[in-house]
Amino acid sequence: MHAANGDIRAAYRDYSAWLTDQSLERLRQKHAQADLLFRRLGITFTVYGEDEGGERLIPFDVIPRIISHEEWSVLERGAIQRVDALNAFLHDIYHEQEIIRAGIVPAELVMTNEAFQPQMLGLDLPRRVYAHVSGVDVVRVDDKTFYVLEDNVRTPSGVSYMLENRETMMRLFPDLFAQSVVAPVDRYAEYLLRSLQAVAPAGVDDPTVVLMTPGQYNSAYFEHAFLAMEMGIELVEGRDLFVDSGSMFMRTTEGPRRVDVIYRRVDDGFIDPLAFNPDSALGVPGMLSVVRSGRVTVCNAMGTGVADDKAMYCFVPDMIRFYLGEEPVLQNVPTYSCRKPDDLKYVLDNIADLVVKEVHGSGGYGMLVGPKATKAECDDFKRRLKAEPDNYIAQPTLALSTCPTLVEEGIAPRHVDLRPYVLSGEKTRVMPGGLTRVALKPGSLVVNSSQGGGTKDTWVLEAPVVIEEEE
């Protein structure tokens, strides 16, 4: 909330004035009200490893994170640029592989990557889009700089929180919205549907789009149901779909109906038991063959994971230069690839100051936060690093920006990150907002909901409207 010189950021000025007038008691009351709303709406998620059917709320903070119009326009430009480059990269590595030939990305990093799908080679996708929905996780480190923490181009989740958090804030604090110029986010579903329709197989006029979920016991099921409802499309599971004479169909009460676009929230490995994991009961046997024949579009495409790998992350700025001929708008966090001997040595020597992550890990599991770790934990990680250096990267701990947050002691600063959602279809666009995740423990940098992080509403302030007088 504060700039480097200690002043309140311009974006927060109005809100801050409002906040000083609020009693802590009123805020707590609103907080309790929000919890009740979320629970009643069933906006819950399942935490792996907890008892069966354990439905938990992601803690919601009633104090919003506010981003000025100017900051946003940089973020927006940067996120679009990044996703455009990632899509170009995916098309390239599944076709000519020019970036490898140019010696920019090492071949083995692509070809031996677990997420690389050889079955996608040579396949032309509508509009050359692979990642239709992407989440670009960013943090602010100083007044001007946003760093990209990671790209998410597989099946990024959390967008329902962006939408429900806003909805809840508008119910709780209607007065605030009456006086601020917060950019609306509620057209997300409409734009998503438009993007999905835009990538229907050639020759299909009025495409049937469905959302495919692993089922109601998946941790993000609420989101799947929510988006299907908002788009007015069917929410299907693998068992609802089947392949017949080269096309994809769903079973309806009136017989089979053809499906043209599948927005799937099922991971690659489970989507087609014939092509991938044979034990998967979540997928549809033969789906890949229909994709290959171009009779159905799967979003995001299979094999996108090769682009958002933590090892590939280092190359994204080069991809932007290579494919778009532009300089990156958003910076990468300086990253040490432990596969490089020099970097490995640096990481081993400075482990107490670094954050070490598994290349393929997600959800905040399998990482070491050096400054917070004990000597024993550091030593344990050093052993793992030496055993499997390829498997790790390391980054300096960043002075992440903080945002005022309602916690037990009152209002206190907590670290935040931000995931804007990028849609690619007929064009690439970003919703003005996103998911702000907040680390609720003092000093903590881990914002993942599975590790006790919470969320906030994200306000992007609109540009002041200049009304030109007509002559």
Add this chain to the structure above:
Amino acid sequence: MLSSTAENLFWMARYMERSENTARLLTGLYHMSLLPARRGAQAGLWEGLFQSEAERNAYLAKYDAFKTDPVLTYMVLDRENPSSIRSCVWSARENVRATRHVLTTDMWETINSTWLDIAKTTYADMLDMGHHEFLEWIKVRSHLFRGVAHGTMRRGEAFEFWRMGVFIERAENTIRLLAARAHTFKPTGPISREDTATLDYYQWGTLLRSVNAYKAYREIYKSQIDPRRVVELLTLNEEIPRSVMACVEEICEVLEGLRPRSRCFEQSRDLLNRLQSARIDRVYRTGMARFLEDYRAGLHDLSLQIQKDFLMIQ
């Protein structure tokens, strides 16, 4: 609509209706257990709830006697008993959760808050609130859910599948309720009114109250409670919303709208004809228990045929 969605809607309706019917049944039995005539014979009363051997055994594996407290615990709150009210509400809620994208937010919120309340209820809470009040609350929550469905759902396929589930479940329940008493009918010989009148009054009166038909009985027959007339009212009278006739009429209407040329619609017409041509004296002479059992089997077959015709089962 997806067949699996239709299936979820159908079962959502059935489970919600079932929770209400169980509450009604338990209310009736609980009141009977308080009657002076039944004192000392309570065990037989509660035991009658468990009609199959498997159900008896499942209960006896956990409790040693058929008494008010353990039976109510088992039938209302036991999470291991798939037919407890708690389990029914859970199943209904899971089916709503699987289809919430086609239902209104109000429907989800209604069932979810019912579930959240019942999930944290203990038997001590139930005692605290009073059995009657608690079971009444279940009934009211079911009324609320039905009202919300009626008041908010688009009149389309989803609504019709929900309606179908409600009426099939309700028809089956009314039959089950009557069948549990069918053995008290004697097909031949005169009934000694004096011997049975008091018992009839209590037992059948309670049964009528548990399906909200006591006043209707009084208005229609204007006489003392006669088991035969109770059966007539609850099977053949189309004006009573929980009578088998009323339910089957609704089912026929739904199926005619959804799929007029289908096996299941034909079957529902047959079932309706059977009721329309039935006369209570004839039913009584040929055997009440058999009539009810045949009809229950007919409803069960219809339910299976519906699932087949709409591809819910392959």
